[in-house]
Amino acid sequence: MTAVPAPAQPPSVYRLSPAEEQRLSGFFAAGKLPPALEQAIGEYMTKKVGRDWHDPVILERLRRAIVAQKDDYWKPAGKRSLQYTKAYSVLGYLAYHFPVYFMQTEHLLAMLARDGLLKKHMTVIDAGTGPGVVPLAIADFWSRLDGATADVFSLERSEEHIEAFLALRDRFVPKGGRVSIKPPVKADITLPESARMPQQADLVIFSNVVNELGDRTPEQRADLVMRFADRLAPDGTLLIVEPAEEATSTQLRLLSLALKKKGLTIHSPCSYIRGTNCTPDRCWSFVTAPPIRPTAAMEILASGNEPFRYVNTDIKYSYVVLRKDRKTREDYRVPHGSRALRLSQIRKHAERRVNIIAAKMSENLGDRQNLMFRICDGTADIPVYAVIPSFHITPQNDLVVSAPYGAILRFEGVLVRHNPKHNAYNVLVSRNTAITKAA
Ligand SMILES: C[S@@+](CC[C@H](N)C(=O)[O-])C[C@H]1O[C@@H](n2cnc3c(N)ncnc32)[C@H](O)[C@@H]1O
Structure with missing residues (x-):
């Protein structure tokens, strides 16, 4: 029998080598925020509050900020007050949300790599970057790759987040390394045209941000995302990630279908094996990954009453990957004449x-x-x-x-x-x- 040649890969695709896969497996098995980053977060908190962050008064303020942020989160989108204008709201974010979202992003980057969606050199735009969760995860992920490089741009409206982002970047990301993280642009992502961004990106990411865009219909959200998709290279990738909570997760599926109707292709996770469009209004679908190890800050915050309130280690998220070039992860179709029930x-x-x-x-x-x-x-x-x-x-x-x-x-x-x-x-x-x- 003659061997069937593997489909040709475009030369720009970055394929993980066995050695890189092994490094990634080791990192995910440890499930630990990189110690240098954990230290950078602690140093930033101390600098920002002007006292060692272990001080009981500071710990109490952090606990209050975390609880307030979580209470706010469960309100309907239009009723939330999440603006990240106060220092403690960002410090609370760093202590509670950052570690899980950082590790989650690393899992998503591994998924993109295994799907053949990373390139040897990439220009990335991260919309609503917060304290730089995605750019910092990219820098860390790329540090386990042998030959890939990236330029990472980002948009954020909160000055407090931008300040934290720059401080963490300068402590954690080596200057002149293979990943260049540009200073975040202070901008409103609902007005992307006003922000100075590269004309063409290989990867655009919205991580935990679409649900913060207030009371917009899926069509309005799709219009907004399409303005970013305009900057996507013909073989570029758009990744939208949302928390796994039922309302936001379900909204993401409605948004995905609205984007499909506007001409993008859903690459994954949906596979459309019957070649039909779906009706996703009750589609609650999310991924889970092994929990992370609690950071030192989580453990110290949890040493008082109600410890469970301050430890955030579960990774659960909903995502969609979209493309302009009709590429999909799965091309399987149920064969004609199959007796499987629709x-x-x-x-x-x-x-x-x-x-x-x-x-x-x-x-x-x-x-x-x-x-x-x-x-x-x-x-x-x-x-x-x-x-x-x-x-x-x-x-x-x-x-x-x-x-x-x-x-x-x-x-x-x-x-x-x-x-x-x-x-x-x-x-x-x-x-x-x-x-x-x-x-
Ligand atoms: C939950 S945080 C997510 C941060 C980061 N992407 C992550 O995954 O951890 C949402 C971020 O989006 C920002 N954001 C929300 N609406 C925005 C808008 N209209 N323009 C710019 N940034 C916005 C917020 O300031 C906040 O930093």
């Missing part, structure tokens, strides 16, 4: 055993006894979950548990059940179900 037809099959082909679109949403995974084939107008009691897990069906987020699976012999309480459908996986990779 999930749009699931209503007609309640209490019947069926075969389906669908992507796994969540980690376990149930508990240890009863595991539950969101699944999607792009056709359903009602959420569908694969449910499996732990004692039914066998080597023949354990892919529903072990396959990564986004994997396309073939389920043979699942029982359809309506869940009236949640107006959803469950497909019950039993020890008689066989699950294989479809793609």
Whole structure:
């Protein structure tokens, strides 16, 4: 048999070498904010408040800032007062949110690298950069690569964040290194034309910022994002990341579809295996990654009452990757004539055993006894979950548990059940179900 040549890669694509993969695995296994960055954050906090940040008075103010920020976050978008105009709101952000978002960005960069979406040299724009979470993560990620370089530009409206960003950059990122982090531009991202930015970028990122844009419809948000997409290179990548919380996550799916209607292609995580458009108004889908190790600041803040309020280690996020060139992560399509049930037809099959082909679109949403995974084939107008009691897990069906987020699976012999309480459908996986990779 003659070997089929691998599809040609554009020469600019940066492929990870085995040595780089190994370095990344070591970093993710440790799950730890780089010590130099943790130290830089501590030094900045001390400089900013004019006293050692371990001082009990300072710790109390930090705790109050963290609690206020979290309370604000749970309010509806239009009712939040998040402006980051006060020093402590940014210090609270550094102590509580920064470590998780930094590590989350590293996971996302690894994903882009493995999807072949990084280039040997990249121009990046980060919109709503805060204290430079994404640019600093890029500098750290690139430090584990042997030959890649990047110029990173960013926009931010809060002066307090910009000050923190510059202080962390100067302490953490080597001058003259392979990543050049430009000083953030003070600008409103709803008026991108007024900001001095490169005309063409290889990667544009919105990380945890779209949900802060107030009461805008998905179409209005899409218009705003498209103004940034105008600056995207023809083979560039747009990455939008939002917290996994239900309302923001669901909004992200609506925004993704609005962007698709405006001409961008959803590269991932959605796979449209039936070639249809989806109806994402109830699509709550997010990724989880192993928790990070708590930083020293989190541990000290948690040494008083209600320690759980100050430790933030879980990584859960929703993302979408969009392209202009129609590139998608998966090109699998359900073959014509397949007997797998379209999930749009699931209503007609309640209490019947069926075969389906669908992507796994969540980690376990149930508990240890009863595991539950969101699944999607792009056709359903009602959420569908694969449910499996732990004692039914066998080597023949354990892919529903072990396959990564986004994997396309073939389920043979699942029982359809309506869940009236949640107006959803469950497909019950039993020890008689066989699950294989479809793609
Ligand atoms: C939750 S923080 C996210 C920071 C960072 N991207 C991250 O992932 O950690 C949101 C940031 O977006 C900024 N932001 C919100 N609306 C903005 C706007 N209209 N123009 C510029 N920056 C904005 C806020 O000031 C804040 O720094």
